[in-house]
Amino acid sequence: MSAPLSTRLPNKNVYNFTLRCLFFQILALICISFILLTNDSAVNIISNCLLACELTITYFVTSCVSFSVYLPQGNTSITTTTFVKVKNGLKGCGLYIISILVFHCIAVLYGAPFFESVAETFHFAMVMTSTAVLPPLCALGINFSSWIRVFAQNKPELGPESVVQIVTILSILGAWLGAFPIPLDWDRPWQIWPITCVLGSILGHIVGLFCGAIHLMYSYRKLKKFKIT
Amino acid sequence: MFIFAKGFLLKRVVVDRNSTCSVEFSHRSDLHGGKGCWMHGSFKKAIIIVIDALRYDFIKYDENFVNESLPYKNKLLFVNQLLLTKPFNSKLYRFLADPPTTTLQRLKGLTTGSLPTFVDASANFASSEITEDNFVDQMIKQGKTLKFLGDDTWMGLYPGRFYRSFPFPSFNVKDLHTVDNGILENLIPELRKKDWDITIAHFLGVDHCGHRYGPMHPAMAEKLSQMNEMIRNVTRVMDGDTVLFVFGDHGMTGSGDHGGDSKDELEAGLFVYSPSQITSFPTKDVIQDVQQTDLVPSISLLLGVPIPFSNLGHAITDLFTFCPSWKSGSTVIKQVFHSVKALRLNAHQISLYIQEYYKHSSDFPINKYYELGHILSSAENELQAALTAMVKDGETRKLEEKLVNLRSKYTKYITEVRKICQSIWAKFDLTSITIGIMTIFIALLINIYCIRVSYWWKVDVPSTSIVVILITIVYTAFAAFQSFFIGESLTAFMVYLLGGFLIIGLCVLIIKFQVKNPLIIQKENNIFTVSNFETSVSLLGCILYFLSYFSNSFVVNEDVVILFLAQTLVWMYCISIVLDSLKLTEPAGLEPKNKRHKGTKTFDIMRFFTHPTMLVFIVTLFTSVSLRLSTVFAACREEKWNCDLSVFLLPLGNLVNQLQSYKNMRYFFSVACLVLLTFITRQWMKHYGNLNGASISVLCARYFCPIAVVCCSLHWALQGLPPKILDNMPVWQQVFLPRIVYILVLVTLFCIAFNPLCVFIKPSAELSSLQALDRDKSAVPYLFTKLKEKLEEKAKEKPQVAYGLATSYTAAIVCTVTAMSILLSMLLGDGPSPSLLLALFSAGGFLEIITLREKHSKPPSFLCYVVTFSMMTSLYFYNTGHQATVPSIRFEAAFNGFHGDFDNKIIPGLLIHLNTFVAEVFFGILSPLIIFWPLTEGIFVQWILKKSKEQEQRWKGDFILYEDGDTLRKLLFRLLSCIFIFHGIKIFGATCAACLHRRHLMVWKIFAPRFVFQAMSCFTMFGISMLMYLLIMRVDKSLDVWVSKVSQTS
Incomplete structure (x- = not known):
């Protein structure tokens, strides 16, 4: 998973902020998944899947939104009115909801039951959206062309964008891999439909964050050296 | 190119056929035990009625059941009536079939008493004559006359054994009534004629009904009621020296099919009845489980016929707890002793079979063999001791215990043997398996190689491929020859050698092709x-x-x-x-996101x-x-x-x-x-x-x-x-x-x-x-x-x-x-x-x-x-x-x-x-x-x-x-x-x-x-x-x- 190097060096502020955010997120997520996996906690994912999903979603939404609010705009910052901000925020919410529905449909298409456990599937879709769509939504905004640039043309700017690209891909991959243990006959309580996929998605997210951090540091150093020499 | 493809394809098919047949399963030695009458028969005549797919819960009366919604429940009322009114004359068992539950395999198991193998199931629907020892042959040897009515599978299995037969075609699943009506027309008149010793009737209606409609259909109720009536009529014409067996050869699943090994398919019902007493223990609430192979020794011993040589069943002890020749009433010891006698005969037959089998094939574990022999001989000694004790002291409490002990010993012996046989008969021919796998692998590699070659835009076939194909043909012929005609021998090694050589060669060729062959023109197509x-x-x-x-x-x-x-x-x-x-x-890649003018981004639904x-x-x-x-x-x-x-x-x-x-x-x-x-x-x-x-x-x-x-x-x-x-x-x-x-x-x-x-x-x-x-x-x-x-x-x-x-x-x-x-x-x-x-x-x-x-x-x-x-x-x-x-x-x-x-x-x-x-x-x-x-x-x-x-x-x-x-x-x-x-x-x-x-x-x-x-x-x-x-x-x-x-x- 390597995003190609862009020649632009990110702002030092942005770089530091992103790195700090990344490590904070990794820590927080590890804590959360620890809570989810311990047997006697109230939000144990095996016994109380929906609640656990909701907890994760709340965490993701709050963290991502707060980070995006505080994200320094770097060198290309422009001033926007609050009206535009609110409008963009609403559009983002709309996109968020649409993507939840899309993920729900895709889960059903991939073999999730159609009539039973609709709530579980919906929660899984929400988790997927929060792990895979929300970060780029916050980092890239609702600008369609930047989405194309990052995901289709594989040319993200170093900084939050490259991290977000890695994170999204790995989250989806994690959820995809999470589906594999379900049919096995180990008779474990966690082998029910959304649990492994939710966990896979969260784990993929963590791994993505980690990879993103390493990638960011590595390329930053390299670019800096390149610039200096 | 065309010819090349053809030759290649032809070979490929051959290759696969080879591997399909490569798994070879079991050996069975069939030697016929020509022994005399082992035990005095309690009965002279028997009527065996096979009702195809008679599941256990079809025959079992359920008192708690009042609702009429299940059409198959409580339809064989007469059976229940007999069980209640004549508890010493009738017995009901849960009859456990061995998988695969297809009729042919079941019939083989039911008559020979041996266990089935998977090859039987796949080589299914063509019935060929049974050459193994079975109770039909044994009875003929004892000079009994057999009559048969029903499913023509029996005729395929036992051609020319029956004195008179009324076979009906069995394959047409849609036809519920031809077979049954044909049997019903002839059954009672034939039974009245008195020129038979054994009558076998095989009804197919229930099975066909299950295949066609499933057990939940009203047609099933009709069919079962018909069977009920039939059993009633048959019992009316029975003499005192006749025994009746009614059983299903297998059950059926919820959709009416069978063939697998789910509980519903395996559980059939077995009902035994005779106008004279057959048992000293009436059927209790808890119904005993009986293996399907157990029928063979039971029938044989009840009729006084030797048990078929390759039987692995275990005589149903309950049926040997009463002997008509006892003058002075029955005591518990007599009952137990009688059943021990039956079991002893059974155990000896099995030990003979194992000895014979042990001589022929080496796959019987030696230590197990001796252990089992030890069990049997110790039981024999104990029996001798018990006999002398009986003569000396008369019937005591201690003796009874001893006999019960003995009985369990014999039972243990028989079940142990059965278990071992079950495990060793799943035997595999490893050589042909590996050869088969190797052949498939080589075919795969050749396929890949061919694709590679096909990217060559030259028309002529390269010389290496011709060599490869020639070698493969030789190999295939060799492998086929090896696996079909020669048994286990040293030539297998040669096949391995050649195969390994080929695999390595092909791998080398493929890799070589990939790396640096200038002849591949379309590199991007690769x-x-x-x-x-x-x-x-x-x-x-x-x-x-x-x-x-x-x-x-x-x-x-x-x-x-x-x-x-x-x-x-x-x-x-x-x-x-x-x-x-x-x-x-x-394509504009790196333009900053904010530069894009907002006016152009009008949302056009059609364009979208x-x-x-x-x-x-x-x-x-x-x-x-x-x-x-x-x-x-x-x-x-x-x-x-x-x-x-x-x-x-x-x-x-x-x-x-x-x-x-x-x-x-x-x-x-x-x-x-x-x-x-x-x-x-x-x-x-x-x-x-x-x-x-x-x-x-x-x-x-x-x-x-x-x-x-x-x-x-x-x-x-x-x-x-x-x-x-x-x-x-x-x-x-x-x-x-x-x-x-x-x-x-x-x-x-x-x-x-x-x-x-x-x-x-x-x-x-x-x-x-x-x-x-x-x-x-x-x-x-x-x-x-x-x-x-x-x-x-x-x-x-x-x-x-x-x-x-x-x-x-x-x-x-x-x-x-x-x-x-x-x-x-x-x-x-x-x-x-x-x-x-x-x-x-x-x-x-x-x-x-x-x-x-x-x-x-x-x-x-x-x-x-x-x-x-x-x-x-x-x-x-x-x-x-x-x-x-x-x-x-x-x-x-x-x-x-x-x-x-x-x-x-x-x-x-x-x-x-x-x-x-x-x-x-x-x-x-x-x-x-x-x-x-x-x-x-x-x-x-x-x-x-x-x-x-x-x-x-x-x-x-x-x-x-x-x-x-x-x-x-x-x-x-x-x-x-x-x-x-x-x-x-x-x-x-x-x-x-x-x-x-x-x-x-x-x-x-x-x-x-x-x-x-x-x-x-x-x-x-x-x-x-x-x-x-x-x-x-x-x-x-x-x-x-x-x-x-x-x-x-x-």
Whole structure:
């Protein structure tokens, strides 16, 4: 998973902020998944899947939104009115909801039951959206062309964008891999439909964050050296 | 190239056959024990009544049960009455069959007392004579006369043994009454005649009723009541020295089938009755379990006949607790002693058998053998001691204990032996297994090598490949010779050596090819560079599928797993195309996001929907929705406990009253789907102008297919009638409609094979008027393609128009698909046939995706296409209501258009095969479209991208391939090889899994059937794709003729 190097060096502020955010997120997520996996906690994912999903979603939404609010705009910052901000925020919410529905449909298409456990599937879709769509939504905004640039043309700017690209891909991959243990006959309580996929998605997210951090540091150093020499 | 392909394919088939037969299972020595009468018989005569598929809960009376909703409950009231009124004269047991629960295997087990093996099950429905020792032969040796009535399987097993027999055909599942009524007419008169010692009657009605309607149908209640009446009548004519056995040879599942080893299938009922006393212990509430093999020693000893030599059963002790020759009343000790005597005889027979078996084969564990011998001899000593004690002290309490102890010892001995035999009879021939696996692997490698070679644009075949192929032929012949004619010997080593050498050589060749062969010109086409995103995902899917064969739970849930993988692949195409198109449409990469002016971003809904990205998305959605929808038609495996049977899979006539409205709905839904299927293909051909003119095949496609559809739907309607009416109808009426369908479809297929061109030439005079017509309509016009430019130059003054030339290859395939799909959906029955429509949808959608992909000027990579296509094939294998288990084979398919018994097994076999591998046939026919469809540019794409109309003038469709025959062959060859590779990988996986798990608990339930089904499906696929190859070659030839004719006339 390597995003190609862009020649632009990110702002030092942005770089530091992103790195700090990344490590904070990794820590927080590890804590959360620890809570989810311990047997006697109230939000144990095996016994109380929906609640656990909701907890994760709340965490993701709050963290991502707060980070995006505080994200320094770097060198290309422009001033926007609050009206535009609110409008963009609403559009983002709309996109968020649409993507939840899309993920729900895709889960059903991939073999999730159609009539039973609709709530579980919906929660899984929400988790997927929060792990895979929300970060780029916050980092890239609702600008369609930047989405194309990052995901289709594989040319993200170093900084939050490259991290977000890695994170999204790995989250989806994690959820995809999470589906594999379900049919096995180990008779474990966690082998029910959304649990492994939710966990896979969260784990993929963590791994993505980690990879993103390493990638960011590595390329930053390299670019800096390149610039200096 | 062509000859090369042919030779290669031929060899491949041979290779697979070799591996299929490679698993060799068991040895059995059959030596006949010619011993005299072992025990005085309690009875002189016996009546054995086999009621096929008499499940235990059919015969067991349930007092708590009052509700009338279950038609099979509490119908054999007379049995219960006997049990209550004459507790010493009757016994009821739960009769446990050994899997496989098919009638033939059960009969073998029931008469010989030995255990079945899996090979028996797969070599199923041809009954051959039993040569092993069995109680029928033993009785004849004792000078008893046997009479037989019923299922003619017995006649196949025991030809010429019966004094008088009334056999009736058994294969016709639809016929509930012929066999039973035939038996009933003759049974009582024959019993009255007194010229018999043993009478065997085998009723099939219950089994057929289960197969046809399932146990929940009212017809079952009727049938069971009839059986009840029959038992009552039989008991009336019985003498005091006659014993009656009534039992089922197996049970049935909830859907009325059998063959597997679920509890419902294994549990049958056994009822024993005699007018005189047979036991000292009346049947209690807790019903004993009795193995099916236990019947043999019991019957033999009760009638005073030697136990058959190879019996492994354990005499039912309860039946030996009363002896009519006891004068002075019975005491407990006498009872126990009597049963111990019976058991002792039984144990001795078994020990003789083991001794004999031990001499012949080395696979009996030695320490176990001695241990068992020790048990037996110690029991013998104890018995002697007990006997002397009995003579000395008379009957004491201690003695009784001793005898009971002894009895358990004998029982232990017999059950131990049985267990060991069960385990060692699953014996494998490791040499041939490894050779088989190696052969498949080599075939795979050769396939890969061939693809590699085919990228060589040189015409001549390289010398290395000739060498390789020669060596392989030698190897194959050698391996086949080794595994079929020679047993275990030293030559196996040579085969290994040669095989290993070949594998290494091929690997080296392949790698060498990849790295630095300058002769590979089309480097970018090379499918084995894993740099490509799609290729890597496809390969990953392939590998995952391969690995999934090794886990039993993945095999059990294979339908879901394949759905998952297929969806992944389809969406993978979607994503990659979207990314590509986005890359193309907005090449401005690094402009800052805020610079974009807001005014240009007006949201235009039409632009949004006609954007190619959206198009891809819609097509993908369509494909994957139809894939997902088709899972509704999937059948259940018995291992999946939480799965309930889809309503589409029940036979239509079976649906009872509360579902009446639903019945109509389903019928019309199925008919509508079938009509839609033909309509779509028809519209397609019309669109491309392939339905013009008056050649035979066009006429066939035009008129025969709708007629066939009508006949098919009428046939379904007939099948939906209540069974009573249906049975009263004359045979020809039931047979007439499906036979018309067969004839029509066959005629159409022959016409297509004979004249595969759906091309029509219009004389030039009418050209202008036609063009005017088209302009008036200005709707989707008939696409008429100009002839090849070369030809046109020649005939410039008189231009001709040929309809449907552009789709000459595709049209032939589409025609075949239409005809075949009507046939297939008739075989599938009205329930699952809508899934064929879905299959067409998803295949079409996928082809459109391919088309779109190649629009972006990407080189075609057949391996990826084939992987997805074959995933769909496997998916639709499950989603047409099949599972890779023996009981899920739908035998009723054999009775479409044929009624009654068959003289030969070929036609029903073919029909069942077609029914089971519908998906393979369907997708096999469609698979060449992978080449042609992108060239004809699918309908949908054209419809959306109408703008490029001026291009249509130059559009040639797949006619372009005619101009370049060499490419066509090469492409076809590559496609075929890819198909073979994928299926080879599948069968390789299945074989390896079956080999690896040969000691696994579930092997006979999961891996072995999976392997057999996989092999069959591979053969089907190979056969179909070969036929398609020939068809396309035929199209090519006739195009050749056609073009030369045209150029002559002009």
